[in-house]
Amino acid sequence: MCGITGFWNPSRTNERELRFTLDRMLDVLDHRGPDDRGSRFYLDQGVALGHTRLSIVGLDHGHQPIASSDGDYAVTVNGELYGYKRERTQLACQKLDCSGKSDSAITLPMYLRDGLSFVEKLRGEFAIVLYDNVKQRLVLIRDRFGVKPLYYAVNDNGIVYGSEVKSILKHPDVPAKLCPKAALHQMMQVMVPGTTAFEGVLALKPDHLLIASLRDGRIEVETQRWWDFSFPTSHDPNPDPAEYVQGVQDRLIDAVATRLEADVPVGCYLSGGIDSCSILGLATTLQQSPVKAFTIAFDNAEYDESHIAKLMAKRTGAEQELLLLTEKELYGPAFERATWHAERTFYNTLAVAKWHMSRRVRACNYKAVITGEGSDELFGGYPFFKRDWLGRDDEGGLFAGAILAEDDLKHPAWQDLCGFTPSWIQPWMMTLDRVRPLLSAEMRDLLNEYDPVAAVVAAIDPDQVRGRHRLDISQYTWSKTMLEGQILTWGGDRMDMANSMEARPAFLDHHVAEYAVTIPPEVRIRDGIEKWVLREAMVNVLPRELYERKKFAFMAPPAHTDPEKRSAVQEMIDHWLTEDRVHAVGFFDRGVLDAFIDAAWKETDGTIARRNDIVMNHTLQLHMLHGQYVEGLPLPAVD
Numbered sequence: 160m161c162g163i164t165g166f167w168n169p170s171r172t173n174e175r176e177l178r179f180t181l182d183r184m185l186d187v188l189d190h191r192g193p194d195d196r197g198s199r200f201y202l203d204q205g206v207a208l209g210h211t212r213l214s215i216v217g218l219d220h221g222h223q224p225i226a227s228s229d230g231d232y233a234v235t236v237n238g239e240l241y242g243y244k245r246e247r248t249q250l251a252c253q254k255l256d257c258s259g260k261s262d263s264a265i266t267l268p269m270y271l272r273d274g275l276s277f278v279e280k281l282r283g284e285f286a287i288v289l290y291d292n293v294k295q296r297l298v299l300i301r302d303r304f305g306v307k308p309l310y311y312a313v314n315d316n317g318i319v320y321g322s323e324v325k326s327i328l329k330h331p332d333v334p335a336k337l338c339p340k341a342a343l344h345q346m347m348q349v350m351v352p353g354t355t356a357f358e359g360v361l362a363l364k365p366d367h368l369l370i371a372s373l374r375d376g377r378i379e380v381e382t383q384r385w386w387d388f389s390f391p392t393s394h395d396p397n398p399d400p401a402e403y404v405q406g407v408q409d410r411l412i413d414a415v416a417t418r419l420e421a422d423v424p425v426g427c428y429l430s431g432g433i434d435s436c437s438i439l440g441l442a443t444t445l446q447q448s449p450v451k452a453f454t455i456a457f458d459n460a461e462y463d464e465s466h467i468a469k470l471m472a473k474r475t476g477a478e479q480e481l482l483l484l485t486e487k488e489l490y491g492p493a494f495e496r497a498t499w500h501a502e503r504t505f506y507n508t509l510a511v512a513k514w515h516m517s518r519r520v521r522a523c524n525y526k527a528v529i530t531g532e533g534s535d536e537l538f539g540g541y542p543f544f545k546r547d548w549l550g551r552d553d554e555g556g557l558f559a560g561a562i563l564a565e566d567d568l569k570h571p572a573w574q575d576l577c578g579f580t581p582s583w584i585q586p587w588m589m590t591l592d593r594v595r596p597l598l599s600a601e602m603r604d605l606l607n608e609y610d611p612v613a614a615v616v617a618a619i620d621p622d623q624v625r626g627r628h629r630l631d632i633s634q635y636t637w638s639k640t641m642l643e644g645q646i647l648t649w650g651g652d653r654m655d656m657a658n659s660m661e662a663r664p665a666f667l668d669h670h671v672a673e674y675a676v677t678i679p680p681e682v683r684i685r686d687g688i689e690k691w692v693l694r695e696a697m698v699n700v701l702p703r704e705l706y707e708r709k710k711f712a713f714m715a716p717p718a719h720t721d722p723e724k725r726s727a728v729q730e731m732i733d734h735w736l737t738e739d740r741v742h743a744v745g746f747f748d749r750g751v752l753d754a755f756i757d758a759a760w761k762e763t764d765g766t767i768a769r770r771n772d773i774v775m776n777h778t779l780q781l782h783m784l785h786g787q788y789v790e791g792l793p794l795p796a797v798d
Contacts, residue, residue, distance in 0.1 A: 161191060161192040161210055161211055161212045161213055161223070161235075161236070161237045161238075161322075162185070162188030162189075162190075162191030162192045162210070162211040162237060162321075162322045162323070162326070162656075163208075163209065163210055163211075163235040163236070163237045163286065163288055163309075163320075163321065163322050164181070164184045164185060164188060164209045164320065164321035164322060164326040164327070165181065165184070165206070165207045165208040165209050165235070165288065165319075165320060165321075166180070166181075166184075166205075166206075166207055166317060166318060166319040166320070166330055167204070167205060167206045167207075167290075167297050167317045167318050167371060167373075167378060168205040168316050168317040168332070169204060169205045169317060169373060169376060169377075169378065170205065170316065170317075170376075171205045171316070171317075172202050172203060172204075172205050174200065174202050177200055177202065177205070177207050178198070178200070178207075180207070180329075180330060180331065181198055181200075181207045181209045182198075183329040184209060184321060184326040184327070184329045184330060185198070185209045185210075185211055185326070186329075187323070187325045187326050187329055188211045188321070188322060188323060188325075188326050189211060190500075190656060190657055190658065190659055191211050191213065191237075191322060191323070191656045191659070192210070192211025192212040192213045192659070193211070193213065193659050194212050194213055194214040195210075195211070195212035195214065195221070195222055195223075196209075196210065196211050196212070197209070197210045197212070197222050197223050197224055198210070198224070199224040199226060199233050201233075201290065201292055204292070204295070204373075205317065206290055206292075206297070208224045208233055208235050208288065208290060209224075209235070210223040210224055210235045213526060213656075213659050213661060214422075214423075214526075215239070215421050215422065215423050215526055215527055215661060216239065216243075216261055216262045216420075216421055216422055217259070217260040217261030217262065217264075217422065218422050218423070220259055220260035220261050220264075221259070221260075221261035221263060221264075223235050223236065223263060225259060225263060225264060225266070225267055226267075227256075227267060227271070228256065230292075231291070231292045231293050232267055232270070232271065232289070232290065232291055232292065232293075233267075233289070233290045234263070234266050234267045234270070234287060234288065234289045234290070235287070235288050236262075236263035236266055236285060236286075236287050237285065237286045237287075237307050237309075237322055238283060238284045238285030238286060238302065238306070238307040239262060239283045239284055239285070239418075239661070239663065240262040240263065240265060240266070240281055240282065240283045240285060241262070241282045241283045241417045241418070241420070242282050242417070243261075243262035243264075243265050246265045246269070246280070247264070247265055250265065250268045250269070250272070253272070255268045255271070255272055256268060262283075266281075266287060266289070267289070269281075270289060270291075275298065275368065275370075275385075278300050278368065278385055279385060279386070281302075282417070282668070282669065282670070283302065284302050284304075284306035284307050284663065284664070284667070285300070285301075285302045285307055286299075286300065286301050286302065286307040286308065286309040286322060286363075287299070287300040288300075288309075288320060294372075295372060295373045296370055296371060296372045296373075297318065297370075297371040298368060298369070298370055298371075299311060299320055299363050299368060299369040299371075300368040300369075300385075301363045301364065301365055301366070301367055301368070302365065302366075303365060303366045303386045303388070303667075303669050303672070304365050304366070304388070304533065304638070304642065304643065304647065304667045304672075305364070305365030305366075305642070305643035305647055306647055306651070306652065306664060306667060307322070307652065308322055308323065308362070308648065308652055308653070309321075309322060309362070309363045310322075310323070310324050310327055310355060310360055310361065310362050310363065311327070311360070311361055311363060311369065312327050312330075312332075312333045312359050312360045312361065313361075313371075313378065313380055314332055314333070314359070315377075316332050317332075317378045318371045318378050318380065319332060319333055323502060323653070324355055324356075324357055324360050324502045325499075325502065325788070327360055328357065328360075328788060333359060333360065334359075335357060335788040335789050336357060336358045336359075336789065337356060337357060337358070337744070337781070337784060337785055337788075337789065338354075338355075338356060338357060338358040339602060339605055339606060339746070340354075340606065340609060340611070340614075341354055341355065341356045341357070341358075342356070342746055342781055343591075343594070343606055343609070343611050344611050344614075344615075345503055345504040345777055345780075345781065346504070346590070346591070346594040346774065346777045346778070346781070347587045347588070347590050347591040347594060347611060348506050348587045348590060348645070348773070348777070349584065349587050349611070349615055349640060349641065349644070350503070350640070350644040351611075351614050351615055351617075351618050352364055352615075352618040352619075352639060352640055352643070352644065353618065355502065355503070356502060356503045356504075356784060357502075357788070363382070364382070364384075364643075365643050366384055366385060366386040366387055366388075367382050367383065367384050367385065368382065368383055368385055369381070369382045369383075370382075370383070386669070387620070387623060388623075388635060388638055388639070388672060388676065389623055389676060390623070390627050390628070390631035390634075390635060390676045391676065391677065392626045392627065394628065394677075394678075394679040394680065395679055398678075398679045398681070398682050400682050400685070400692070400695070403678045403679075403682050403692050404692055404695040404696050405696075406674055406678075407538075407671075407674070407675070407678075407692055407693060407696040408696040408697075410668070410670050410671045410674050411437070411441065411665065411666070411671060411696065412441055412445075413668075413670065414665040414666070414668035414670065414671050415438060415441040415442055415445060415529060415665045416441075416445050417665075417668065418529050418663040418665050418668075419442060419445055419446060419529070421527055423525075423526045423527060424451070424524075424525055424526075424527075425442075425525075425527045425528065425529060425663070426450060426451035426452065426453060426520065426523075426525045426527070426528045426529075427439045427442055427450055427451070427452050427453070427477070427528055427529050427530075428452075428453055428454075428516070428528050428529070428530045428531065428662070429452040429453060429454045429468045429471060429472060429477070429479065430454065430455065430464055430468055430531070431464025431465060431466065431467030431468045431471075431705070432464070432467075432531065432705075433534070433540075433690060433693060433694060433697065433701060433705060433706075433708075434531025434532075434534035434535070434540075434666065434693075435468075435530065435531035436467070436468070436471045436697075436700075436701055436702075436705055437531070437534075437693065437697040437700055437701065438529050438530070438531050438665055439452055439471060439472070439475055439477060440471070440474075440475055440697065440700035440701065441700065442529060443475040443476065443477065449476050449477060449478050450475065450477045450478070451477065451478050451480065451523065451525060452468070452471075452472050452475075452477040452478065452479045452480065453479075453480045453482070453516055453519060453520055453523075453525075453528060454468040454469075454472070454479055454480065454481050454482065455482055455484060455512050455513075455515075455516050456481055456482065456483045456484070457483075457484060457512075457715060457716055458483065458484070458485045458716070459716035459720055459721070461716070461720075462714060462715065462716045462720075465481060467702070467704065467705055467708070468481075469481075470702050470704065470705075471701075471702060471705065474702055480519060480520075480523060482515060482516055482519050484512050484515060484715070485723070486721075486723045486724040486726075486727040487727075488511070488512075488515055489508040489511050489512065489715055489724070489727075490508070490511075490724070490727035490728060490730075490731060491727060491730070491731065491795075492794075492795035492796065492797045492798075493511050493514060493515065493797050494508065494511050494731065494779075495783055495787075495794065495795055496514065496657070496794055496795070496797055497510050497511045497513075497514045497649075497654060497657070498780045498783045498784060498787070499783075499787050499794055500514065500653045500654060500656075500657040501648065501649035501653050501654070501780075502653070502784070503648070503649060503780075503784075504776065504777040504780035504781060504784070505645075505649040505650075505776065505777075505780070506561070506773040506776055506777065507561070507714045507715055507717065507773070507776070508715040508776070509650065509714050509715045510649045510650060510654055511715070512715050513650060513651075513654035513655070514654045514657055514658070516654075517654055517655045517656075517657060517658040517660040518657075518658045520658070520660045521658045521659055521660050525660070526659070526660060526661060527660070527661045527662075527663060528655075528660070528661075528662055528663065529662075529663045529664075529665050530651075530662045530663065530664050530665075531664070531665075531666060532646055532647065532650075532651060532662075532664040532666065532667065533642070533664050533666035533667035533672075534666040534690065534693060535690070536634060536637065536638045536642050536666075537634075537666055537671065537672055537675035537676075538675060538678075538683050538689075538690040538692060538693045539630055539634060539680070539683040539684045539689055539690060540689050540690045540693075541562070541583065541637070541689075542562070542563055542689070543562065543563060543581070543582035543583040543585075543633065543637075544582075544583075544630060544633045544634060544637075544684070544689070545684055545687070545689055546563070546582040547579065547581055547582050547629050547630065547632075547633040548628075548629050548630040548633070548680060548684065549684070549687065552687065559765070559766040559769070561586065561714065561717075561769050561770075561773065562583070562586055563582065563585075563586060564582065564585035564586040564588070564589050565589075565766055566585075566589070567585070568580060568585045568588050568589065570584070570588065570612050570613070570616075571613075572610070572612060572613040572616040572617070573612070573616055575616075576616050576619065576621055576624055576625075577624055577632050577636070578629075578632075579629065579632075581632070581633050581636050581637070582633070583633065583636070583637045583641065584612065584615070584636075586770075588612060589770065590770055590773055590774065591611065591612070593770060593771075593774055594774060594777075596751060597747050597748060597751050597752050597755055597774075597778075598746065598747060598748065599745055599746060599747055599748045600748070601745060602745065602746050602747075615640060618639075618640075619635075619636055619639055619640075620639075623635060624636065628680050630680040630683065630684065631676075631680070647664075651664070678692055689709075694706055717768070717769055717772035717773075718772050718775070719759075719760075719762065719765075719768040719769070719771070719772055725760060728775060728779075729760075731779055732756060732775070732779065735779055735782045735783055735786070736752070736778070736779070736782060740782050740785070740786065741782070743785065743790075744781060744782055744785045746781060747778065752778070755771075755774070756775065759771035759772075759774075759775060
C-alpha cells in the first residue's frame with residue numbers, strides 16, 4: 160500500500176523545476192507511505208514518477224519506482240498483488256528478470272512479456288502507473304472494483320496523476336476549484352463515475368486503464384475497460400443451492416487465506432455484521448496465532464452493534480480492540496480532517512469513525528486489516544436490492560431517509576435503461592429535491608438544465624444491464640456507482656490510508672466476484688433472506704444470533720438523535736457557514752439555508768430528520784473543502 164503521483168509535461172524539461180514540483184506532490188501523500196519515498200525522471204521527455212511507501216510485503220526490498228535494467232521502463236504500484244511468489248517463479252523459469260522481493264516487482268517483467276494484457280493476470284487491489292520510454296506512453300491502471308484510488312488531470316501542458324486529488328492540486332497547472340455540478344452530486348450523495356469534486360480532475364474508473372501518448376508534441380489520452388462485473392443474461396432455472404453454498408465457501412476461504420499473507424501482522428475489522436464476522440471466523444482458523452479484531456462502538460443503542468462483535472470475538476478467541484465514539488470524536492477537528500482526506504462530502508459520520516479506527520489500528524502497531532466490504536454487492540445484502548426484486552416488506556426503520564426512500568419514485572432515464580428506477584437511487588433523488596430550493600440564484604441558473612440523475616445513468620454501460628434479472632441490475636448499477644464512489648472511497652481507502660493503514664476487502668477478490676455473479680437470484684436471496692448463500696456457507700462460523708439476524712444499518716448515529724450531537728454540529732455551522740464563506744462558495748442562498756437549518760433542528764419525523772442531517776453534513780463539507788483546498792486553511796490538530 161502506497162501513494163503514487165507524477166506528471167508528463169513534454170515542454171518542461173528543467174530538472175530543478177521537475178524535482179521541486181514532484182516533491183510538493185509527494186509531501187501531501189506522506190500519510191499513504193511514511194516508510195520510504197522515491198522518484199524517477201525522464202528529463203528529456205518531462206516525465207516524473209513519484210512514490211511514497213507503506214512497507215507490508217518485502218519490507219527491505221520494495222523501493223519504488225522500479226525500473227528495467229536498461230532504464231527504458233519504470234513502474235510505480237499502490238496496493239497488493241497476491242500470488243506474486245508463484246508469478247515471480249514463473250518469470251524466472253522463462254528467464255525474465257524479476258529479482259525484486261516485493262509483490263510490486265512482478266509488474267514490469269509481466270508487462271514486458273505480455274504487454275498491457277498483463278493486468279488481466281493480476282490478483283489483488285492495485286493502482287499502477289507505468290512509463291514506456293520506447294513507445295513514448297504513460298499507462299495508468301486501476302483494479303477491478305476501484306479499491307485503490309487513481310486520479311488524473313489532462314490539459315494543454317500534459318497529464319498529472321495521483322493516488323489522491325490533493326497531490327494533483329499541488330501541480331502548478333491544476334488550480335483548486337470546486338465544480339458546481341459535482342457539488343450538486345455531492346449534496347445528493349451520488350457522484351458520476353469518473354468525476355471528482357474538483358474542476359478538471361477526473362477519476363480513472365475501476366476496471367479501466369488509461370494510455371497517454373505523445374503525438375505531434377502533445378499528450379493525447381484514451382481509456383479502455385479491461386474487466387467488468389458482468390452478470391449473465393440468464394441463470395440456471397433449477398439451481399442446486401448446496402452447490403453454490405460450497406462454491407462460495409471454497410472461494411472465500413481462499414480469498415481470506417490469500418489476504419493473510421504479509422510480512423507484518425494482519426488484523427480484522429469487526430462490526431456486528433455477517434460480513435466481517437465471517438472474515439474473522441475464517442481468519443481465526445487459517446492463522447496459527449489469535450487474530451486482532453478492531454471494533455467501533457457508538458453511544459446510541461439503535462446504531463450500535465458492538466455487542467454482536469463482542470460475541471464473535473469471544474467465540475473466536477480474538478483479541479478485541481473496542482473503540483467507543485461519541486460526539487466529541489465524530490465532530491469538530493476529526494470531522495474536518497476526515498473531509499480533507501475524503502476530498503468529497505459524506506452523508507454520515509461513519510467516515511469519521513473509520514478515521515478514528517484506522518488511527519487506533521496504527522497505534523496498536525498494525526499496518527493491515529482484512530475487511531468485509533463488497534459482500535452486500537455480491538450477495539444481495541442491501542435492503543434496496545431486495546425491494547427491487549421482491550417489493551416493499553417494511554417501512555425501512557433506520558434505513559428510511561438515508562438508504563431507503565419512503566415514497567416510490569421514477570426517473571425516465573432509469574426507466575429507459577433498466578425498466579425501473581433502482582431503489583438505491585430513490586432516497587438520493589428525494590435528497591436532491593430537498594437541496595435544490597437551497598441553491599443561490601446563480602447556481603439555479605447555472606444548473607437549471609442539468610439533470611444529475613440522468614448524468615449518472617449515462618455513465619452506465621447499457622449492454623451490461625439490459626436483458627438481466629432485476630436483482631442483477633440493481634446490484635450492478637449500485638456497484639458501478641456507490642461501491643467505488645462511497646464505500647471504497649470515504650468509507651474505505653481514504654480513511655484507512657489517512658493513518659497509513661491498509662485494508663484488504665476479501666469479498667472483492669475477483670475469483671469470488673466472478674463466481675458470485677453466476678449464483679441465481681433465488682439462491683442469493685432465498686425466502687426473503689438476504690445473503691442466504693453466504694449465511695449458509697458460514698453457518699458453522701457465525702453465532703446463531705448473527706446467522707438469524709436481518710441486515711443492520713451500519714451507520715453512525717445522526718446529529719438529530721441527541722442534544723450533544725446537535726450542539727456539536729451547530730458549533731461547526733457557526734464556524735464554517737459564515738456569511739463571507741457562504742458568499743465566497745456561492746452555492747447556497749444564505750437566507751434560505753439559515754431557515755432550513757432552523758427548521759431542521761425542530762423536525763420530529765425521524766425519516767425527514769435523517770435526510771436533514773444528510774443535507775447539513777454535505778453543506779458543511781462543501782464549505783470545508785473550499786476552505787481547505789481553495790483558501791488553503793490549515794488542518795486542526797486532533798487530540
